[in-house]
Amino acid sequence: MNLAQFGWNPFFEAHFSEYSAAGFMPARICSEHKQQYQVYTESGEYPAEVSGKMLYLADSRSDFPAVGDWVAVNSPENGGLAIIHAILPRKSCFSRKMASGRDRRSGGRPEEQVLAANVDTVFLVSGLDREFNLRRIERYLTLVYNSGATPVIVLNKADVCDDWEYCVAEVKAIAFDAPIHPISAKTQNGLDALRNYLQPGKTAALLGSSGVGKSTIMNALLGYERQRVQVVSAQVGKGQHTTTERELIPVPTGGLLIDTPGMRELQLWSSEENLKGSFEDIETLAVRCRFADCQHESEPGCAVRAAVETGELDASRLQSYRKLTQEVAYLEQRQDSSADYLERKKWKQIAKWQREYSRISLKR
Ligand SMILES: Nc1nc2c(ncn2[C@@H]2O[C@H](COP(=O)(O)OP(=O)(O)OP(=O)(O)O)[C@@H](O)[C@H]2O)c(=O)[nH]1
Ligand SMILES: [Mg+2]
Ligand SMILES: [Zn+2]
Structure with missing residues (x-):
C-alpha cells in the first residue's frame, strides 16, 4: 500500500x-x-x-x-x-462536547470527543425534503469551520424537492463561500461534483443529521453496498440501519471517505485554544513570522504567506484559517451575549423569588 x-x-x-x-x-x-x-x-x-x-x-x-x-x-x-x-x-479535527459525567477521567466535566481527524473536505449533508432546515445547516457550518477542514454543502434528495433552486438560494445566503451541490444519491445525479474533492490522498467526511442520506451517498461513491442504509419511512427518531461507527474507506476512484453517525445534538467547541489545535501547520509556521501578533495579511516577514508562495502551504488552508478566526470571534461574541442574557434572566428570577419570599415571611 x-x-x-x-x-x-x-x-x-x-x-x-x-x-x-x-x-x-x-x-x-x-x-x-x-x-x-x-x-x-x-x-x-x-x-x-x-x-x-x-x-x-x-x-x-x-x-x-x-x-x-x-x-x-x-x-x-x-x-x-x-x-x-x-x-x-492533527491537521484538522472535529470534536463535539460530551456530557460524560460517568467517565472517571473527566470528573463530570464535559469532555471533548474527537469524531474524525485530518479531514480535508467535509461534505455537510442536508436533505431537500421535509427536514430541510437552514439554522441547522448554519450550526453544522460553524462546527466545520471550527475543525480546520473545508466545508462543502451537499443538498441531497433533490429528486423529492420541487423547488430546489429556491433552497439553494436560501443556503447560499448563509454559506459564506462554501460550495453548494444539490444531488440525489438515489438517482445518482450530481455525484461527480463530489468526486472532484476525492483526489488521491485527500480525505473527506460525510457529516449531517440522521437520515439525510450519508450512507447512501457513500455507497453511491464507492459503487457497492458498503454501508447499511436506513429502511424507508423511518418515522420517528432513528431508523433501522442507522450508522453507528465511523470508518475511513478508500474510494476506488481516489481519495478516502469517512461516513459518520448522524448527530442528534450539536455541541460546538469554539475557543481560541481549539482553533489553534485545528491549525497546527499554520501555527508552526507562524512561530517564524517577524511579528508575534502577525495576522498573516500584509505584514512584512510573514512566514505563513511565504509558505503559500513556495507551495509548502495550501492557499486554501490559509483562507479557511482566516474564515475560522472570524467565525470564532463571531460565535464567541454571540455566546458571550447569550451568557449575559442568561445571567440577567437568572438575577431577575432571583429578585422575583426574593420579593415573593419576603411577602410570605411578612405574612407570617
Ligand atoms: N428520495 C431520496 N431518498 C434518499 C436519497 N438518499 C438517501 N435516501 C433515503 O434516505 C434514508 C436514509 O438514508 P441513509 O443513507 O441511511 O441516511 P444516513 O444519513 O446515513 O443516516 P444515519 O446513518 O442514521 O446518520 C434511506 O431510506 C435512503 O434510501 C435521495 O437522494 N433521494
Ligand atoms: Mg448512515
Ligand atoms: Zn504571518
Whole structure:
C-alpha cells in the first residue's frame, strides 16, 4: 500500500522523523470500536491498540487516537497486533462536547470527543425534503469551520424537492463561500461534483443529521453496498440501519471517505485554544513570522504567506484559517451575549423569588 494514497504528506513526514529514528512506522487509523483500532500501514491493514504508557498518560478522550489520525506503531509481526505509541499532530479535527459525567477521567466535566481527524473536505449533508432546515445547516457550518477542514454543502434528495433552486438560494445566503451541490444519491445525479474533492490522498467526511442520506451517498461513491442504509419511512427518531461507527474507506476512484453517525445534538467547541489545535501547520509556521501578533495579511516577514508562495502551504488552508478566526470571534461574541442574557434572566428570577419570599415571611 502506498501511504501517499492514504493521505501521508510532508506535514506528517516532518513530524514523524523522531519516531522513524526510534524504529516505528506510520499508520492511519481507519476504524475504532471501544479503543480497538484498525490501521492502514505500508505493509497492510492490522488491528491495533494503544500502548500501556499512552493509556496511562491519557487524561481525556481527545488524547486517544480517532479515525483519520496518523499514529506511530511498532511493526506488527506476522499479522499480529500493532501497538500505537503516539499520535501525530492533527491537521484538522472535529470534536463535539460530551456530557460524560460517568467517565472517571473527566470528573463530570464535559469532555471533548474527537469524531474524525485530518479531514480535508467535509461534505455537510442536508436533505431537500421535509427536514430541510437552514439554522441547522448554519450550526453544522460553524462546527466545520471550527475543525480546520473545508466545508462543502451537499443538498441531497433533490429528486423529492420541487423547488430546489429556491433552497439553494436560501443556503447560499448563509454559506459564506462554501460550495453548494444539490444531488440525489438515489438517482445518482450530481455525484461527480463530489468526486472532484476525492483526489488521491485527500480525505473527506460525510457529516449531517440522521437520515439525510450519508450512507447512501457513500455507497453511491464507492459503487457497492458498503454501508447499511436506513429502511424507508423511518418515522420517528432513528431508523433501522442507522450508522453507528465511523470508518475511513478508500474510494476506488481516489481519495478516502469517512461516513459518520448522524448527530442528534450539536455541541460546538469554539475557543481560541481549539482553533489553534485545528491549525497546527499554520501555527508552526507562524512561530517564524517577524511579528508575534502577525495576522498573516500584509505584514512584512510573514512566514505563513511565504509558505503559500513556495507551495509548502495550501492557499486554501490559509483562507479557511482566516474564515475560522472570524467565525470564532463571531460565535464567541454571540455566546458571550447569550451568557449575559442568561445571567440577567437568572438575577431577575432571583429578585422575583426574593420579593415573593419576603411577602410570605411578612405574612407570617
Ligand atoms: N428520495 C431520496 N431518498 C434518499 C436519497 N438518499 C438517501 N435516501 C433515503 O434516505 C434514508 C436514509 O438514508 P441513509 O443513507 O441511511 O441516511 P444516513 O444519513 O446515513 O443516516 P444515519 O446513518 O442514521 O446518520 C434511506 O431510506 C435512503 O434510501 C435521495 O437522494 N433521494
Ligand atoms: Mg448512515
Ligand atoms: Zn504571518
